[in-house]
Amino acid sequence: MASLSIPRSAARSLSRAAPAFRSKAPRVATRWLHQRSSPITPSPAQHRPSPQQWRQKVSLPAAAVGRRTMFIQTESTPNPDALKFNPNQRVLPESIPSSFLEYLSPRSTLAPPHPSPLAAELFNVDGVTSIFFGADYITVTKDSATPWAHVKPEVFALINQFMTSGQTIVNTVEDKAGESGQGGTEVDSLAYDENDDEVVGMIKELLETRVRPAIQEDGGDIEFRGFHDGQVLLKLRGACRTCDSSTVTLKNGIESMLMHYIEEVKGVHQVLDQEEEIALTEFAKFEEKLRQQKGSAPPSTVGKGSLDTVE
Structure with missing residues (x-):
């Protein structure tokens, strides 16, 4: 029987038109001619990178690492001109026998027996009229003409600065002249x-x-x-x-x-x-x-x- 020869171009068209005639066996690409036959494998560069290889290391400056922050809660009071600040830590030293200290003027913050650097700074805020220190809270009273929107941010920043930096809130000095600059310095009534x-x-x-x-x-x-x-x-x-x-x-x-x-x-x-x-x-x-x-x-x-x- 005579052999049937099909042109190469016709055979290529036939293989594209009838994909069902293709072999179902797995295909292995090999090299021809003088090269040794070996399967083609993906290179290591094409592997999916793991998350650990791309993890970015962020180095924080030393000042940011050593910085301390705290949460100060504010509470309204029945007095619309008074606001209570809770720093969640003790305000008055335990050596003070009274349960509170009240500063009614800037002069009282410098007078014995318990001058307060924090109270002195708070009186520098426009509108503040009195400072009250409880055992673990601070009450700031302002005049009725100044809105809290102007007073509260500055008071909050000063309290946070003193609490986080460890500065002394209340000092105790000897009262030689018998002058009592603060309310509540005596023994708890x-x-x-x-x-x-x-x-x-x-x-x-x-x-x-x-x-x-x-x-x-x-x-x-x-x-x-x-x-x-x-x-x-x-x-x-x-x-x-x-x-x-x-x-x-x-x-x-x-x-x-x-x-x-x-x-x-x-x-x-x-x-x-x-x-x-x-x-x-x-x-x-x-x-x-x-x-x-x-x-x-x-x-x-x-x-x-x-x-x-x-x-």
Whole structure:
């Protein structure tokens, strides 16, 4: 039988048109002619890189590695002009017998017995009027004309700087002249005293266990100033000192509770310092002057009987 010869171009076209005729056996590429036959394998450079080969090492500067940061939480108080800062660490040294220190002027931050570099820096912030240090919190009070948006960032930065750098918050110096520049430098007024009678001891216990935790939660504290003729003399500190609801707190809260448990208590009276009494007196005079000026003020230019009225 004669052999059938198919041109090479026709055979190539036939193989493309009919892929089903291709061999199903695995194909191994080999080298021809004078080279030794060996399968073609991928080169090492074509392997998929592992993540470890491309891991980037970032070197931080020494200053960034040694830097410390902390979380300071802020809490609002019933007083809109007072804000409580919680640095989550102790603020007052344990050597101070009182549970708080209050600075009411820049001069008090430098006076003995407990000057405070932090309080002095905080008073440099525009609008700040008083600084209150609790055992583990700081209450900052501002004037009503300055918004918190201007005060809060600077106060936050100063507290964070002192806490993270380990700077001294409160110092203790000898008070040779008997000058007390801060409020609360004496022994805790609610501490137990063996010389107290039964009624005073019960009053202190109720104030310590029932009243003080709530007032400290609001960024303030309370002082016991005495018990005379059925009247309990108290002094509010911190955010509660200038709060509009302080009278409500004393009368509806503290007074009602003490009168309920102790029949000898007839009322609660708030004690004011000399500076506060002077300020209240001057404010009352100012209000009276405004009231008199308003009563004798000329009629407005708008209205009946004025030049702007056409009849």
